[in-house]
Amino acid sequence: MKRKHRSAKSKSRRRRTEATQSALPAPLYEADVADGLEALAAEEVRRRLQPHVSMEPVALRGAVRFRFGDAPRRLFDLKTVLAVFQLHRLDVPRPRALLGDQHWRALCTAAAAIVHLHPPGAFETFYLSAAGAHTATMQRIAEGMANHLGLRRVQTPDEGHFLMRIRRPPEGSAGWDVLFRLTPRPLSARAWRVCNYPGAMNATVAHAMALLTAPHPDDIVFNPCCGSGTLLIERGLIAPAARLLGCDIEPAVLACARENALAAGLAERIEWEAWDACQTPLPEKSVDVILSDLPFGGLVGSHAENERLYPAFVQEMARIARPGARGALITHEVRLLNTVLEAQTAWRVEQVLKVTLGGLHPRIFLLRRQVW
Incomplete structure (x- = not known):
């Protein structure tokens, strides 16, 4: 009888513990x-992590x-965030109370639980970021x-x-926040980037940008001024496409793009060509999506060169784009691109996003090829 009584009490305690745990808020x-x-x-977080x-x-x-x-490791797969931190808000008047x-x-x-999410040796160094560090x-x-x-x-x-x-x-709010990054490197530091190049785009x-073009498996996607391949690789990892094509006039840059595509498992799906983005051999009205990181005139190119490049680029992209084609261009030469787009009628600017x-x-300029 005593054994049955103890068993019943044990089950009761376990149920109370489980109920208490389920009542606790999920980690922040x-x-x-x-x-x-x-x-x-925020939309990616909701979409990927529902219903938890x-x-x-x-x-x-x-x-x-x-x-x-749910399992914190699922957060490692987020693609539109730079890094994820676990946040602990403590109701203390000053940092000394954290001790x-x-x-x-x-x-x-x-902190130890985060380290244990990874293989031994993944973390070797420690850095504290704080005002008054x-x-x-x-x-x-x-x-x-x-x-x-x-x-x-x-x-x-x-x-x-x-x-x-x-x-x-x-x-x-009152108190102090303590945050721990979940991964040894930022999520923006993609594993496929085995070849780095000056001015490479943030993944x-x-x-x-690729998501903003509403990817479709029938898309023919063209990435002029492709650099080390970041835009086209990220587009290829989102969804299938009928064709993924990138071009650049620098052979060394194209070699870098090929290395990265191979590391991403996309070597057989992406074509790389040594073309001038303003004079491509592509037929008229043959491309569904254009993605490009235009030269900013800093690490790559100059403002004087961009004044010649941008009008010719926009004209060539209008020639090869199908009616209704989508475009996503990013540049720091905002005034110049605005001026070029205002002087033409082939492209309609649907949205402009400021990124810091x-x-x-x-x-980021989101464009739509006019249908005539």
Whole structure:
């Protein structure tokens, strides 16, 4: 009888524990996003993570916040965000209180759980990002967390595998936020990028541009000025296409694009050609989608060259685009491209998105080929 009684009590305790756990809110996460692409990133989060996700009703620039109640590894597959952090909001008056026994043990446990999501050795270095990171309190926090995780401290965020942030809540709430990045590298650092090239496009922005063209499996997609292949590779990874074609006049750049496409598993699906983007051999009205990262005139080209390039480029793209074709162009030469587009009638500008990334403020122009 005693054994049955103990068994019943054990089951009762287990049910109470499970009920308590299910009543707890799902872990809170915050994703860094290119400023200007928050809505697109939020849509991807909702689409990929349902039914285990709930978006937080707070408007943030350059970030999307949500709760997610399933395996954190699923967050590694997000493509339109730069990085994902687990967010812990602590009701403390100042950072020194984070070193208190209860808070510190909870933070150490959460940080160690993130490390254990990855194979041994994935994290080697630690970096703390915080206002006043040089103060004695912040140094104690950084040293203590690095020691707990067995990681070497570094002085720049680019060197840090485990990235920890401490800040005031950006929306003005009380307390302090502690954030831990979920991955040793930003999600924008794609595994397929085995060949880097100066001026290479950010992969998350490229993914967003490809999505904005409403990909369809029957699309013939052309990527003039393809560089190291970022735009076309991201488009190829989203969905099938009838044809994926990129061109550039630099042989070394095309070789780099081929390496990246091979690493992405797309070597057989993408064609790379050494063509002048303003004089292609493509037939008239033969392309459904045009994606391009136009020369900004900084690392690649110059403003004087762009004044000659942009009008000829827009004219050639109008020649090869089918009626109703979609275009997504990104450039920092906003005034110049605006002037060129206003002087022609073949393309209709449907939307212009301002993006802030790495200190630059380019625009994404979404275009539609007029139907006559």
